[in-house]
């Protein structure tokens with residue numbers, strides 16, 4: 001079995017994985033600590049853990065510049081709106097294809113710089129129409145192995161459902177096989193959720209052991225059609241809130257009353 | 261603020277952090293993947309997640325050799341007994357000072373080799389009488405920065421309680437300051453639990469921001485005396501079970517009936 005799973009090495013990158021228990025969501029903090037400003041970004045922050053995230057940002061002496069989403073979540077409210085209301089200068093980021101409001105609407109091929117480090121944007125629709133995967137840069141001084149923040153496109157030994165929000169099992173299969181499984185096999189996969197307590201996987205590992213995505217496309221579509229999942233508990237609250245990146249344009253008090 | 265928090269780099273070490281939600285316990289998988297056998301060990305496995313851990317060990321092609329505990333846990337049953345019953349050749353490991361049964365009773369200064377990598381044992385009593393911290397080796401080809409598996413001695417921005425199992429706030433303070441805060445500041449701290457979704461910290465960070473352990477000893481003892489924690493729910497089941505490393509000497513069926 002040829003799988004590798006080393007942790008990422010970089011003299012610049014500060015990296016922290018953070019967990020929100022209720023929705024089993026992972027939030028990721030990345031910063032370039034070699035840059036005098038220590039510019040930082042959060043991927044998929046959750047409204048309920050914004051205070052925790054900000055206290056860590058402060059302890060580590062970082063300057064938060066971006067609050068980013070991989071997609072419009074249906075199971076929790078994003079922390080991006082609250083982060084903007086609490087930290088001056090933070091810009092929210094989501095894909096243009098998500099049809100959401102944000103300061104930066106990103107597209108496939110865009111690069112998001114923080115200091116000398118960057119994330120590249122890959123379009124990975126299928127779980128939702130606007131899903132993207134953020135991948136650390138390819139190049140000297142960028143983290144090795146690369147890291148892919150896959151949202152709900154690839155989960156560890158699983159994938160996101162495809163029956164809501166413009167989801168399509170056909171499209172998800174194509175996205176993963178063309179945009180994620182083409183990355184180097186040692187690329188670390190950091191998903192938006194895990195329900196079993198796994199924290200990380202690799203492209204090589206999911207190509208071998210993902211029980212859904214290793215199948216042919218027809219079998220995959222059959223599996224996704226027959227999941228018989230219940231209606232997502234929070235979808236009617238979370239999706240409208242997340243379409244505006246956590247109500248970023250409302251006043252601070254309205255944001256807080258909605259998010260608690 | 262001088263804190264660093266790079267992830268560990270090593271061409272040999274495979275490392276995975278795993279989470280058990282009910283008791284908020286972290287289990288750690290380490291292996292030397294440069295060695296032909298890929299020898300692996302688990303630190304603080306939980307009975308309920310043994311199947312998950314073993315499926316990961318199998319997928320990664322590892323050979324599990326040690327199932328280790330940092331201490332006799334009071335909040336969950338260790339997975340070491342079940343692991344021994346399911347995988348031939350696995351040896352359980354705990355400190356001699358814990359007065360527990362295990363295949364290897366370790367002491368301060370011992371080295372636990374897996375392939376070319378090793379953990380060194382530091383005695384860090386105070387949460388319990390037999391608590392140890394396992395620290396990755398100091399030397400060429402060992403992971404850099406070092407990693408400290410602190411059990412409940414140092415938690416992220418906290419520490420374990422000291423009012424049961426031979427606990428002593430005086431002793432915990434001495435242990436942490438002499439055995440953990442003397443490690444290089446970039447040493448990664450991987451605790452046995454986190455209740456807020458943090459996954460890792462560093463020695464430097466806890467020396468600056470741990471709200472208890474940064475205080476002088478008298479203040480620390482006062483804090484620990486006035487925590488007013490409730491009696492641990494699982495202590496009367498967990499401690500006797502964990503004193504024999506998860507009932508390692510009983511038959512498989514007895515183990516399973518107790519652990520479910």
Ligand SMILES: [Fe+2]
Nearest residue numbers: 073074152160
């Ligand atoms: Fe989602």
Ligand SMILES: [Fe+2]
Nearest residue numbers: 333334412420
């Ligand atoms: Fe404990």
